Amino acid sequence: MTAKQENTEAEILEAAKTVFQQKGMAGSRMQEIADKAGINKAMLHYYFRSKQMLFEAVFKNAFKLLAPQLKKILDEDTDLFDKIRGFTNSYISFVIKHPYLPNFIIQELNKNPDFIERLRADKDFPNIEKFKLQVEDNVNRGVIKPISGEQLFINIMSLNILPFIAAPLFKGFLNVNDKEYRALMDQRKTEVAEFIINSIRL
Amino acid sequence: MTAKQENTEAEILEAAKTVFQQKGMAGSRMQEIADKAGINKAMLHYYFRSKQMLFEAVFKNAFKLLAPQLKKILDEDTDLFDKIRGFTNSYISFVIKHPYLPNFIIQELNKNPDFIERLRADKDFPNIEKFKLQVEDNVNRGVIKPISGEQLFINIMSLNILPFIAAPLFKGFLNVNDKEYRALMDQRKTEVAEFIINSIRL
DNA sequence: ATCTTTGTTAACCAAATGGTTAAACCGAAC
DNA sequence: GTTCGGTTTAACCATTTGGTTAACAAAGAT
Numbered sequence: 001m002t003a004k005q006e007n008t009e010a011e012i013l014e015a016a017k018t019v020f021q022q023k024g025m026a027g028s029r030m031q032e033i034a035d036k037a038g039i040n041k042a043m044l045h046y047y048f049r050s051k052q053m054l055f056e057a058v059f060k061n062a063f064k065l066l067a068p069q070l071k072k073i074l075d076e077d078t079d080l081f082d083k084i085r086g087f088t089n090s091y092i093s094f095v096i097k098h099p100y101l102p103n104f105i106i107q108e109l110n111k112n113p114d115f116i117e118r119l120r121a122d123k124d125f126p127n128i129e130k131f132k133l134q135v136e137d138n139v140n141r142g143v144i145k146p147i148s149g150e151q152l153f154i155n156i157m158s159l160n161i162l163p164f165i166a167a168p169l170f171k172g173f174l175n176v177n178d179k180e181y182r183a184l185m186d187q188r189k190t191e192v193a194e195f196i197i198n199s200i201r202l
Numbered sequence: 203m204t205a206k207q208e209n210t211e212a213e214i215l216e217a218a219k220t221v222f223q224q225k226g227m228a229g230s231r232m233q234e235i236a237d238k239a240g241i242n243k244a245m246l247h248y249y250f251r252s253k254q255m256l257f258e259a260v261f262k263n264a265f266k267l268l269a270p271q272l273k274k275i276l277d278e279d280t281d282l283f284d285k286i287r288g289f290t291n292s293y294i295s296f297v298i299k300h301p302y303l304p305n306f307i308i309q310e311l312n313k314n315p316d317f318i319e320r321l322r323a324d325k326d327f328p329n330i331e332k333f334k335l336q337v338e339d340n341v342n343r344g345v346i347k348p349i350s351g352e353q354l355f356i357n358i359m360s361l362n363i364l365p366f367i368a369a370p371l372f373k374g375f376l377n378v379n380d381k382e383y384r385a386l387m388d389q390r391k392t393e394v395a396e397f398i399i400n401s402i403r404l
Numbered sequence: 405a406t407c408t409t410t411g412t413t414a415a416c417c418a419a420a421t422g423g424t425t426a427a428a429c430c431g432a433a434c
Numbered sequence: 435g436t437t438c439g440g441t442t443t444a445a446c447c448a449t450t451t452g453g454t455t456a457a458c459a460a461a462g463a464t
Contacts, residue, residue: 008441027228027313030422040443045423070375107309109370111229116374126375145400150376150386151393157372158364163356166363168311172318173272173328174352184352191353198347199401210411232452242413247453 009047011037016044016058021100024107025055059108062101063119069094070126073156080138081201084156085193091160092189103165128153144200152200159192211249213239218246218260223302227257227310261310264303265321271296272328275358282340283403286358287395293362294391305367330355346402354402361394 015037019028030051034041048054073087095102109115119125132149139146163170163185171181217239221230232253236243250256275289297304311317321327334351341348365372365387373383 023313024226024228026226029420031420041422042424042444043442046441049423051422103309103312106368106371107305109374110305110367111225113370113373116370120374120377128376147393147397150378151390151397153376154365154372154386154390155361155394155397157368158360159357161368162360162364165312165367166308166359168315168318169308170356170359171315172311172322173330174355175322175330176352184356188353188356191349192357195349195353195357195401199397231450233450243452244414244454245412248411251453253452 008037008039008043012039012044012047012054013057013061016054017061020055020058021062021104024104025051025111028055059105059115060119062098062105064124065098065101066105067122067124067126071124073153074126074128074131080134080144081197084196085190087156088160088193088196089189092185095164099164102161106161106165142202145202147200152196156196159188159196163188210239210241210245214241214246214249214256215259215263218256219263222257222260223264223306226306227253227313230257232256261307261317262321264300264307266326267300267303268307269326269328273326275355276328276330276333282336282346283399286398287392289358290362290395290398291391294387297366301366304363308363308367344404347404349402354398358398361398365390 012033016028016033019033019036028051030044031041033054034044037043044051044054048057069087069091072090073083076083076086078086128149131153135144135147135149135152138144167181171178174181174184176184214235218230218235221235221238230253232246233243235256236246239245246253246256250259271289271293274292275285278285278288280288330351333355337346337349337351337354340346369383373380376383376386378386
């Protein structure tokens with residue numbers, strides 16, 4: 001076995017990630033992935049057997065990257081307000097590093113809703129129970145207005161995720177160019193957290 | 203010319219809408235659209251020349267449906283708080299009627315960002331200027347905390363849109379079934395508006 | 405009645421696409 | 435240096451897919 005073995009597999013995954021995340025499962029071509037990885041198309045099948053299996057490998061890797069981001073807000077042991085500030089700030093850095101990733105996951109999950117079941121089996125699958133208790137505790141202590149952990153979680157995610165997923169749409173509505181839109185996103189790094197906190201603080 | 207003429211064209215558009223919105227441009231097959239419309243595949247080309255042109259017809263129709271929803275929040279002449287309540291409430295009804303539409307638009311716009319330029323040419327393209335003035339006015343009158351119209355608009359849209367686009371993901375994280383998730387969405391019909399208003403009210 | 409235009413279909417086509425195969429390659433163990 | 439294992443490639447294959455064509459039906463127009 002040559003030393004290239006893992007190298008090739010990694011290069012395939014990297015190329016597949018790029019193509020799949022930008023064009024989706026249906027819009028991606030095995031040939032394009034092979035070209036981008038600089039190898040023969042047959043290698044894709046040698047290492048991953050089929051387009052579907054290659055896709056699932058890429059998808060799982062993508063999800064593995066996203067999960068730790070969510071752990072920050074779900075499992076960490078910090079004060080609720082700091083948590084919201086911390087997540088909002090770090091999520092934006094994450095998206096800059098992986099621009100297509102959240103959209104990719106959401107999109108493919110829409111086309112294949114049962115994927116989530118297989119993901120849940122993983123030990124690192126994010127769990128909201130701890131966060132729910134924390135929110136409930138803050139409500140009981142009179143720190144924040146009554147709100148369920150679920151709804152607060154949905155709100156935090158929505159405010160952080162959609163502006164990136166729907167960037168072209170918002171750019172159109174707001175009539176701003178890429179640079180101006182990036183400035184808006186930069187502003188959100190702090191503003192979104194305060195927006196949320198203002199809403200729930202008593 | 204038979205009386206079927208417009209009928210056929212409409213049936214093609216209806217079938218194409220269903221298929222394109224659920225599977226996207228790349229994932230859709232002309233044959234499937236023809237089957238769903240109950241006609242021969244050649245008719246698709248007879249009426250719309252190519253897959254691309256059929257797709258664009260569907261896309262424009264979809265956008266035409268979405269635009270009036272946005273006008274509610276951008277152009278109407280009602281009080282800001284009422285506007286937020288009204289939009290939130292009516293948007294959810296809209297999504298129930300057209301479940302795949304917002305995701306479809308966002309997704310295809312991501313794969314084809316220059317689409318938005320062609321859409322902007324339309325007279326009915328939503329314009330945010332009036333809304334910006336209204337927000338500014340409310341800030342100046344001390345009714346709400348300082349916030350730009352752009353950011354408030356992004357927040358309103360995000361809180362309303364993402365929970366539907368990312369429904370499978372949220373269902374997974376929250377570990378709820380379809381029925382429970384729908385209940386959460388129902389709760390949001392009023393809660394989201396109050397969440398926003400609480401955040402900006404002085 | 406026949407001619408013309410429009411709508412519709414079945415059969416067909418070329419290109420693209422996911423996947424396979426058989427042979428070549430290449431480093432390592434013997 | 436020969437053999438043996440996994441690795442890599444070029445060529446090939448069957449199917450799918452968007453699109454075309456030629457013939458045909460139906461309805462006005464003359």
